Amino acid sequence: YIFYTDWMWTSFVVFSISQSTMLAVGAIYYMLFTGVPGTATYYATIMTIYTWVAKGAWFALGYPYDFIVVPVWIPSAMLLDLTYWATRRNKHAAIIIGGTLVGLSFPLFNMVNLLLVRDPLEVAFKYPRPTLPAYMTPIEPQVGKFYNSP
Helix, strand or coil, X not given: XXXXXXXXXXXXXXHHHHHHHHHHHHHHHHHHHHCCCCHHHHHXXXXXXXXXXXXXXXXXXXXXXXXXXXXXXXXXXXXXXXXXXXXXXXXXXXXHHHHHHHHHHHXXXXXXXXXXXXXXXXXXXXCCCCCCCHHHCCCCCCCCCCCCCC
16 A cells, blocks of 8 residues: 555556456456356455455554555456356457456556545555655754854
């Protein structure tokens, strides 16, 4: 989370690519080997629950509730399941079309999710990392520094 506030756009892109790839590759792997439509939604639900557990753990450590943002995997996974169901006879189409839909929809759903986080900069100052980036290091006021000096 603090990584997200420090490097907002970069980390949003990195997380979007890595998590949508994780969802698409993992779910398509399961679907192709089990042949069960609905596997992607199941897979996404498991990942969502795991993240809720992590969110609860950080909350128990005293961090604010929205310190961990749970990615929105399920709607993208449902699109992937629908694609797999619609292209059952052509597995390559399921991979290409489903992967594209996940790659395009996942960042959109998560952008909305991240817009709902309250004042990320305030949280970043309230819960700093041991080493702050240079632009967040507090600067002491210089006003009147030499006023009384001999």
